[in-house]
Amino acid sequence: KPKVAIFASGSGSNFQVIMDASRAGDLHADIVAVVTDKPHAFVVDRATAAGVSVVAFSPKDFSSKVDYETAILQELQQLEVEWLVLAGYMRLIGETILDAFPHKIVNIHPSLLPSFPGKDAIGQAMEHGVKITGVTVHYVDAGMDTGEILSQQAVEVINGDPKKTEQRIHAVEHELYTKTLQQLWRPTGSGS
């Protein structure tokens, strides 16, 4: 099974769903670590409860992005991590980590890319008044939400109800991320 680290900065609901799927045997992967830039984020509590190693460094404690990412990289190499899954990690991955994991980093984004990259994609979509938005899972490259797209799913905006629309988007994220990772890591020879 591929060894996987999940990068997250927030609540970690995507982490939870991926973790649960792997523990249930529905995802051919070993989630060996959570990496966060926010040591007090709720995802840390979730990881601790699940018994998963936490790698928590504050970027402000390092003099450069290279130093910050080198510290993370050392932990990842110690754990023999092979894949990185970004789930609400609100920071650009730099060259140090990119170069160490070529074509092995994926991200989920709450819009139909290339629309609304960057922060608060759901808010951006509401602001723009689109009627259909969605979710994208993609490979990570040096750009902001620009890597090769793996999967997308549309979500209809519920008129006048941004909260409900947001809930729908999150529900679709949980399903789509699990499904996409299942395809990515499908064991060879399973025939389906």
Ligand code: GAR
């Ligand atoms: C998710 O909606 C994810 O798509 C988004 O952060 C949220 C994290 O939720 N990521 C981005 O906006 C990346 N640009 P979670 O912590 O509950 O998984």
